[in-house]
Amino acid sequence: MIAMYDSGLGGLSVWRAVRAALPAWPITYLADQAYCPYGPRSREEIIERALKISRYLIxxxxxxxxxxCNTATTAAITAMREEFSLPIVGIEPAIKPAAAMSQTGRIAVLATEYTLASExxxxxxxxxxxxxxVLRRPGHGWVEQVEAGELSSERTRALVRQVVEPLMGENIDHIALGCTHYPFLEPLIREITGDAIRLYDPAEAIARRVDDLIRQHGVDCQGDSYYRFITTADDAGDMAQRLLQLIGHPYPVESQPLN
Incomplete structure (x- = not known):
């Protein structure tokens, strides 16, 4: 079984890509909504959550x-790989392809402050x-707007415009999205950039990496395909509504606080 987790619902952008690449595989997705967003939290707290969630999913x-989750990968993936022997895939901003393809020699990375400031x-x-x-720009409030399902509200538009409009005068030609929540705001970003700037979402690259590791390690899919969704929030109803909005299907959601 493929297990994936994020601080909240942003990782569903990766879930879509993994499901498309590996349709025969069962996938369990856990949203740590009780602790979302991770950005303001300490490295130690993010590591503690990562290890606890990993133990549960295993x-x-x-x-x-x-x-x-870019923030969780940045803070905790080393500790996770030290403790657990199963294959672990992290995510990071697609800086490499954006920089390699740039014709102007100027690109932007949009991510949380924690990720942007990371080693x-x-x-x-x-x-x-x-x-x-490379212009590093945090999307203040973007995660919270996606979690709330406000993908096209005037407040969300204003928050996106506040970050993206100034970039239009910076001669950039590529934007790397460094938070898994941000692809859900791509339509609003595109309202500002049009097709002049290329956006890089690493989700498909992550799906390819998962496929590669499955082949390398000879991992078996262990049963029929199914999709399971879990939230650490007390109320699972909100996430169930968001699934229909974000991935187009109203799957049932379980609550598992993991306190």
């Missing part, structure tokens, strides 16, 4: 684990963006 039969992002910049100006 107890439920996970044979491969996807951390569908992991700095390592990506050092390795893949030499000679390219």
């Amino acid at each position: 107890s439920q039969g996970a044979t491969i684990l996807v951390v569908a 992991r992002v700095q390592t990506l910049l050092d390795a893949h963006a030499e000679g390219v100006d």
